[in-house]
Amino acid sequence: MNKVLNLIKKLLVFFRFPIKKETDEIVFPQIMERKMGEQTARFEAVVSDDPVRISDLCGEETWWQDIVNMLEPIDCFWDIGSFTGLLTVYTAKKCSAGTVVAIEPDPDFMTRVTRNMELNNVQNVRTFNLGFSDVPGTLKLNTSGVEGWSPSFFQKELREWIEVPVTTMDLLCKQYPELSPNIIKIDVEGFEGKVLAGARAVLASPKLRAIFLELHPEFLVKNGQSIGKVLSLLEDNGFVLKEFRQRNAEIHVLALKQKV
Numbered sequence: 637m638n639k640v641l642n643l644i645k646k647l648l649v650f651f652r653f654p655i656k657k658e659t660d661e662i663v664f665p666q667i668m669e670r671k672m673g674e675q676t677a678r679f680e681a682v683v684s685d686d687p688v689r690i691s692d693l694c695g696e697e698t699w700w701q702d703i704v705n706m707l708e709p710i711d712c713f714w715d716i717g718s719f720t721g722l723l724t725v726y727t728a729k730k731c732s733a734g735t736v737v738a739i740e741p742d743p744d745f746m747t748r749v750t751r752n753m754e755l756n757n758v759q760n761v762r763t764f765n766l767g768f769s770d771v772p773g774t775l776k777l778n779t780s781g782v783e784g785w786s787p788s789f790f791q792k793e794l795r796e797w798i799e800v801p802v803t804t805m806d807l808l809c810k811q812y813p814e815l816s817p818n819i820i821k822i823d824v825e826g827f828e829g830k831v832l833a834g835a836r837a838v839l840a841s842p843k844l845r846a847i848f849l850e851l852h853p854e855f856l857v858k859n860g861q862s863i864g865k866v867l868s869l870l871e872d873n874g875f876v877l878k879e880f881r882q883r884n885a886e887i888h889v890l891a892l893k894q895k896v
Contacts, residue, residue, distance in 0.1 A: 678755045717823035721749030728758035741767035741800040744781040767802040770833035788825035804834030821848040826855020839873035851887040
């Protein structure tokens with residue numbers, strides 16, 4: 637029987653009849669196109685999770701669209717926790733006469749950010765392969781590389797720990813004053829308290845209009861950080877907490893600087 641089936645297959649190939657595979661395997665890398673609002677961008681999928689990340693925009697399309705809508709073409713936007721650079725690309729397209737600063741401590745994911753920038757020919761992004769904390773130095777990052785989801789400075793049961801450089805938002809802004817932000821997005825898997833603690837001057841800047849902050853209550857509490865203290869730091873620097881949205885175990889917070 638097997639010999640007969642093999643003969644039939646050979647004949648079908650010879651006469652150019654297509655043979656339907658039982659399962660169509662996705663071949664990587666592949667380029668995917670995704671529209672968000674009025675913008676269409678192209679992204680490279682290199683592992684099995686990528687098609688979901690791209691098609692679902694990491695489950696944050698509404699949040700990201702709000703960010704893009706608030707940006708002006710001349711703005712400087714900081715994407716803190718750039719991951720694979722999906723939001724980085726969309727915001728770079730919007731800030732056509734401005735700048736986007738992409739902050740990503742995982743070197744494998746930073747490679748993905750750079751590749752997605754190239755695919756969309758965006759040239760107004762400054763990339764920094766480092767993390768933010770309250771003091772400069774080095775920290776251990778828990779990661780599974782591009783085969784996993786967001787790395788963290790807290791334990792997430794990921795594959796390995798790698799050592800990465802960290803600085804503070806204030807120090808980076810002092811080093812590159814031309815990159816002073818108008819709008820900031822912070823998604824750092826529970827490290828948001830440390831990030832904001834190193835941003836006293838940035839938070840006080842009259843140029844800064846808004847912060848889109850993803851809070852991770854479980855990580856904050858487990859690591860002795862207070863959600864109230866994080867939010868109070870924003871309020872003490874003239875921000876009004878305008879929106880709170882629940883997203884799975886996280887909370888999206890929009891903080892707007894009060895006009896004096």
